[in-house]
Amino acid sequence: MDVSILEIDNIRVRYSGLPVLHGVSLRLDAVETVCVISGNGSGKSTLLRTAMGTQRAFEGRIRLEGRNIQNRRTEEIVQMGIVYVPEKRMLSKPLSAAENILMGAYVVGDKKQIKQNLEFVYTLFPRLCERQEQPVSTLSGGEQQMVAIGRGLMSRPKILMLDKPSLGLAPLLVEGVLGTVRQLKTEGITILLVEQNVREALDLPDRGYVLQTGRIIREGTGRELLESDIFQTAFFGI
Secondary structure, eight states: OOOOOOEEEEEEETTTTTEEEEEEEEEEEEOEEEEEEOOTTTSSHHHHHHHHHHSSSEEEEETTTTEETTOOOOOOHHTTEEEEOOTOOOTTTBBBBBHHHHHHGGGGGHHHHHHHHHHHHHHHHHHHHTTTTGOOOOOOOOHHHHHHHHHHHTTTTSSEESSSSTTTOOHHHHHHHHHHHHHHTTOOOEEHHHHHHOOHHHSSOSEEEEETTTEEEEEEEEHOOOOHHHHHHHOOOO
16 A cells, blocks of 8 residues: 555644644645645644644644654754745745745755756746846745745755645736646646635645635545535535
8 A cells, every 4th residue: 555645644733722723634645736725714824834843733643755754843844855835935025036046945955956956946937037136025926926936846845835825916826826836746746735716726636625613524626625515615605
């Protein structure tokens, strides 16, 4: 039996003493795109931060390629192959696009590999190559999101976790960002995506999960979730 690349098993998380995740379990197989869908305040971002080691679960297990990564430092988890692109991008605005992207290479020791990874990012986002010397503060929201994703790709992760990458973007830019997610799958990257643009996001994944008030209430393909009664009630009040 093949081992999933990432297994999250029955994790329970508190935030400021209050329960946020209640026994959440999910898995990612290699080169799979999995999407977690929910409304505001349901625990999506907490789920990613817990997998990344910046938020601690008081119960449950998280395994990467069969190895327990619970309680490991975030830097170790990055070195093992997981990268998290946060909702608010967390860019250094005075620095250039290139300088921000290169921050993601801090765990890569080989200069030749860093150059190759940077070329990969610029191939994926040609606009960033054109604007690499511009301060990030002068870039559009869509371009800043490209920088954040590019920074995450500089370590060539096994798993890229994207926290609401379309948040605050115009509809045309949303399609561009989600199109990038499709392209990353062809590059052999496993993706865990959390999104609020539910219809658009569920066109992307191999599988999806519906998270409601800190609990997984449904799993299935994108089409299965869109057509499910639970999904229609939870998101559209039908």
